[in-house]
Amino acid sequence: MFEFFWHLGSFILALGILVTVHEYGHFWVARKAGVKVLRFSIGFGKPLVKWYDKHQTEYVIAAIPLGGYVKMLDERVDDVPEQERHLAFNNKPVLSRIAVVAAGPMANFLFAIVALAAMYMVGVQSVKPVVGGVTPTSIAADAGFQSGDHIIALNDELVHSWQDVTFELMAHLGEPSLVAKVQDEKGSLAIRTLRLSDWKLEKQDEAPLTSVGITPYRPPLTLQLGYIEEGAAADKGGLQVDDTLVAINGDKLASWQQLVSRVQKSANQAISIDILRDGQPQTLTITPQAKTSPEGVVQGYLGVVPVMEKWPNGYIETRQYGILDSMVLGIRKTYDLIALSFDMIGNLITGQVSVKNLSGPVGIAVSAGNSVSYGLVAFLGFLALISVNLGVFNLLPLPVLDGGHLMYYLIELIRRKPVSEKTQEFGFKIGAALLLALTFFALFNDVSRL
Template identity: 75%
Template sequence: MFEFFWNLGSFILALGILVTVHEYGHFWVARKAGVEVLRFSIGFGKPLFKWHDKLGTEYVIALIPLGGYVKMLDARVDTVPADKQHLAFDSKPVLSKIAIVSAGPIANFLFAIFALAVMYMIGVQNVKPVVGGVAEHSRAATANFLPGDHILQLGDKAVSSWQEVTFGLMSHLGEQEVQVKVQDAENKIQLRTIALNGWKLDKQDEAPLQSIGIEPFRPALTLTLGHIQTGSAADKAGLKVGDTIVSINEIDVVDWQSLVDKIKVSAKQPLRFSIRRASNVQLLTVIPEAKQMSDGRSIGYLGVVPQLEKWPNGYIETRQYGPLDSMVLGIKKTYELISLSFDMIGNLITGQVSVKNLSGPVGIAVGAGNSVSYGIVAFLSFLALISVNLGVFNLLPLPVLDGGHLMYYIIELIRKKPVSEKTQELGFKVGALLLIALTCFALLNDVSRL
């Protein structure tokens, strides 16, 4: 229950920040263009808080935190007095309308630059991209990747973290191959060529690295507990962080995987745990919970995470930059994220990426909760990624989104006359149906992951 409310609170915080940024972009440019703003709302439905400024704009924080809007004076939907005609949105030149509509996505991109710049100034911790394992008969195995390979460059871009390797791979979707420069376990520079013809991300939640057969290096798991989920079977049995599992039912536990295998087949069955706590050995009775899987199976679940052995020297590095370098890196990273987002939309349309990988509010909530748990740097990175995606999504040419409005105004700019109201109304209805269908599909994907 705590995890649910933590994720919900993190989701509301993250979405509230990003929606406020987006709508403030529209609001600020609208006022600069001489448009009267009637309402600035964060959320929909019943107002929880509201107030007015000296210019008469009503500010609202509403009950349903799934978006927001800026309501402007507009003769197409309101009765506008003659003395206020010049303040109405519809009376402004088409270039002013384009500026107002595009300001929301642009604000999201600027916020991403800011969030990333702050992140780089605080300091970013990276794990060196060293291959830990290679799946048999995979694309990586065919390319002769070996455990211990340190990935230095993917295509024409140098990489220093697994995130950069992952994003780099995704940017090459649809290509025939990609060359990867590595430093092997003997410190020799090698070139590996990964064949990408026919490569698709067509399985739900399958990571790009996993789909080509690369497993990142991780220190070995120990039998010492590093985290215990509140309210779990382990918590109820009295297990504590720092306990080391010695045996189960008088049979020695040799490694973490054997412990996992035993727990999985022991749902609702009492197990006699022998544990080492400090310098003492204690006996505890543990009854694993039954966890229902998506395929209908029920497996045992303990609710613990093991400690890892120490990372080898040099495998984790923290990079911290000054304000100017951080800003430059923020701009560069935001540009890469925007390009990648548009590429992924294209790959969704062509089928290179399965629609099963779409996430909705539930997926965002879990991501927000996890990133908050990992600290401010992870949360800033998450905010930047979602902000870019929100900006790109709003630029899609669906009439209910900013991109649809931009499409109409660009057509108006070219034709020297506005698109007919009948055509716009039809476009809004079709766009709304498509948006609802997309949202429902993303929610179904989220539910299937729970």
């Protein structure tokens, strides 16, 4: 229950920040363009808090925290007094209306730059991209990747972390190949060419690295317990943090994977586990719970996480930059994220990326909660990513979104007369239907992940 409220609270915090930024962009430019703003609302539905400024603009924090809006004076929806007609949005020049509408997504992009710059100033901790394993007959195996390869660059772009590697992979999805410069375990430099012409992300939530057959290096897992899930089989059976597992059903354990394999085959079957607790041997009888894997296989589940051995020296790096360098990196990274977001939309349309990978509010809430748990740097990175996605999404030419309004205004700019209200209304209905269908599909994906 705590986890649910943690994710919910993190989601509301993240969405509240990003919606405020987006709507403030509309609000600020509308004021500069001489448009009268009637209401600035964060959330929908019943107002929880409201107040007014000297311009008689109503500010609202509403009960349903799933968005927000800026209501401007507009003759198409309001009875506008003659003396205020010059303040109505619809009476402003088309370039002013374009600026007001475009300001929301632009504010999201500017926020991403600031969030990323702050992240780089605080310091980004990353893991050196060293290959731990390669899946046989995979794209990576065909390219000659080996365990111990340290990936230095991809298509001459230096990479410092697995996040960098994943980003470059996604940026080259749909291209014929990607050239990797690596340093092998002996210290020799080598070139590995990943053939990507037939590569697609077809499975739900499959990581790009896993899809090409690369497993990042991680220190070996010990048989000492670092975490016990409350209410799980291990907790009910008496296992405790710091216990060291010695044997299962009398068979001495040599590795964590051996334990996992035995437990998975013992769903709803009592097993005997020998442990060391504070140096003293004990034997516990535990019945693993039955859980169904994503592949539909029923497996035993204990609910424990082991302690990992320490990382080798030099594998964990913290990169920290000054203000100027951080701003430059923030601008560059934001540009890359915008380009990647548009690429992913194209890849979804062409089928390079399965629509099963779309996430809705539930998926975003889980990611928000996880990022908050990892600390300020992770949360800033998450906010920047979602802010860019929000900005790009709003630029799509669906009439209910900012991009749809921009489409109409650009047509008006070219034709020198506005699109008819009948045409606009029809477009809004189509756009609303498509947006609703997309939302339900994303929610369906979220539920299937639970």
